[in-house]
Amino acid sequence: MSHAHGTPSPVASRSGAPLKGRIRVPGDKSISHRSMIFGLLSIGETRVEGLLEGDDVLRTAEACRALGATITREAPGRWRIVGVGIGGLTEPKGVLDFGNAGTGSRLMMGVAGSHPITSTFDGDASLRKRPMRRILDPLAQMGVTVVSEAEGGRVPLTLRGPRETIPITYETPAASAQIKSAILLAGLNSPGKTTVIEREATRDHTERMLRHFGASVEVAPHGTDGRAITLQGQPELRGTDIVVPTDPSSAAFPLVAALITPGSDVVIEGVMMNPLRTGLITTLIEMGAAIERLNERNEGGETVADLRVRHSRLTGVTVPHARAPAMIDEYPILAVAASFAEGTTRMQGLHELRVKESDRLAAVAAGLAEAGVAYEIEGDDLIVHGSGGKVRGGGRPVATHLDHRIAMSFLVMGLATAEPMTVDDGAMIVTSFPSFIPLMRELGATIQD
Ligand SMILES: O=C(O)C1=C[C@@H](OP(=O)(O)O)[C@@H](O)[C@H](O)C1
Ligand SMILES: C=C(OP(=O)(O)O)C(=O)O
Structure with missing residues (x-):
């Protein structure tokens, strides 16, 4: 299994039914x-x-x-x-x-x-x-x-x-x-x-x-x-058994999808709750997200929990730079959540985002612009002006720059925008979350590839 090069495969998502059901995302x-x-x-x-x-x-x-x-x-x-x-x-x-x-x-x-x-x-x-x-x-x-x-x-x-x-x-x-x-x-x-x-x-x-x-x-x-x-x-390291807990950075996509899609009620099973990985959940709860941690237990040496997530009215917050390491890969999807919130979300100190699979600060900003979301970049801060639940969407296909998280973030956005969203290439999604599209469809999402 290898991602395709040279032949970009555009993918589109549109709003539809509320998201419902239980899923388990792949290993971390x-x-x-x-x-x-x-x-x-x-x-x-x-x-x-x-x-x-x-x-x-x-x-x-x-x-x-x-x-x-x-x-x-x-x-x-x-x-x-x-x-x-x-x-x-x-x-x-x-x-x-x-x-x-x-x-x-x-x-x-x-x-x-x-x-x-x-x-x-x-x-x-x-x-x-x-x-x-x-x-x-x-x-x-x-x-x-x-x-x-x-x-x-x-x-x-x-x-x-x-x-x-x-x-x-x-x-x-x-x-x-x-x-x-x-x-x-x-x-x-x-x-x-x-x-x-x-x-x-x-x-x-x-x-x-x-x-x-x-x-x-x-x-x-x-x-x-x-x-x-x-x-x-x-x-002398000795071979041993490993049980890989599920990836909170992958769980972030269905989680935000449920928060922004009206009527949604979803359970994501067995999500790793290592505190150095849960900055997004902390932030979303501060924003007013209905996220319940159920059935906490130990799997493979990590605390895991089933997350019940329901559609929520979100409010903008300031995300301190100190939280960045615990949510470094989640800023693109947080920017999507922030677009649907009431008021302004300021994400501070995002310089490391510029050296990921793409310059994620620039790629997120360009995608927000296509979707009609107001934002500013001040130094290394991203400021998103939320619309209180209504985001236009549409625009030209979002440029993903070989970046899986940019692709998944804007496909999630399109599940709740007035007009469908398209990303220019979904091929890179296989790098971290090969079952993203089928799992989202299982919850009722309309994603066309
Ligand atoms: O150690 C790891 O497994 C990772 C560390 C982070 O990168 P940085 O160390 O560059 O912050 C993160 O963005 C990456 O997805 C996975
Ligand atoms: C930054 C990421 O991964 P890597 O640095 O391993 O390419 C990521 O998965 O978001």
């Missing part, structure tokens, strides 16, 4: 990537249940195979990985092609770069625009050689790992779980202690999985919102 993308990676770096067998079979994760699986892992798909979502252990990677024969995936490529730079092998990283037109210096700089401090790179520190690039990786203490220049994870993963193959300091806490899936596979990790508070994470290098 962050944890799915890491399941493959930890499987590769372990001795013995790792069994994964509920893996997200999106294109991004399949690319990571392919890269792990090229580095020596034996990976088999036993049933939908059920995968078996036999690893080679830390230090045991083999040099890949070809280029590691990560497609659209920032997470896969950046984390694997830490993994492959910390081994005495040569590896080349590439990706699609979107990934080729994304900054990799943020990973290459700390890896260089750890002794990794950047043999070649595209202009500005981008893929395609080639790394050569040192004979012995140097453990470092590094403060990340941006709130980024990808930077943190790449360094910690490189630190696995170095003697001594590797410490990553983050000024704002970001998603902690790597730290949790390191412990789950047997590594020793200490986490201490740093400043008001930050953390210092210290890993003891060269542990």
Whole structure:
């Protein structure tokens, strides 16, 4: 399964019946990537249940195979990985092609770069625009050689790992779980202690999985919102079982769809409630959303809950910059919710949105303009002037720039606008949420591809 290039496939959505029913979204993308990676770096067998079979994760699986892992798909979502252990990677024969995936490529730079092998990283037109210096700089401090790179520190690039990786203490220049994870993963193959300091806490899936596979990790508070994470290098990771909880970043789409579509009443089952991922839910509840957390329980080491979501009258709020790491991928869909709210929503400090699959600040703004929504961009803040429930929609097809979240956000918007919405290309949706269209249709949504 690979996303189509060169042949954009437009998709349209229109308003219709209220959304009703119960759905379960696929497994979390962050944890799915890491399941493959930890499987590769372990001795013995790792069994994964509920893996997200999106294109991004399949690319990571392919890269792990090229580095020596034996990976088999036993049933939908059920995968078996036999690893080679830390230090045991083999040099890949070809280029590691990560497609659209920032997470896969950046984390694997830490993994492959910390081994005495040569590896080349590439990706699609979107990934080729994304900054990799943020990973290459700390890896260089750890002794990794950047043999070649595209202009500005981008893929395609080639790394050569040192004979012995140097453990470092590094403060990340941006709130980024990808930077943190790449360094910690490189630190696995170095003697001594590797410490990553983050000024704002970001998603902690790597730290949790390191412990789950047997590594020793200490986490201490740093400043008001930050953390210092210290890993003891060269542990022996042992293959283990993983149950992947469902992805809150995917659940965000049916959730906002139900909030903005009159008469809707939907349950999204088993959504991961890791507090470093629930900034959107916090924000929507502040806006007046009827979201009930039901049947809270533990699945795969994370708290999950069934979310009952009903159509709601929303009110604009200010979303503080400090909340960004906990909802970084959810700003496009929050902008959609804000368009239907009463009053103004100000989202502060969105500079990291400019280096995602697209410049999401610009892409969201352009989509809002097509739909007739009033907005402003002030520095790195996005200000959306809500219409109290009525959004015109229509306009020209929204340009998605190879960005799955832009595509899904504006398709959700079209479920409640007066005129239908079209996105210029839905092909990238398979990178994170391949069942998005069928699941939305199950709830009663009208989406045509
Ligand atoms: O570590 C991860 O799995 C991710 C971290 C975030 O990126 P940044 O680290 O660039 O903020 C997020 O946007 C991405 O979808 C997944
Ligand atoms: C930013 C995202 O992913 P990545 O960085 O892995 O491409 C995303 O899924 O919204």
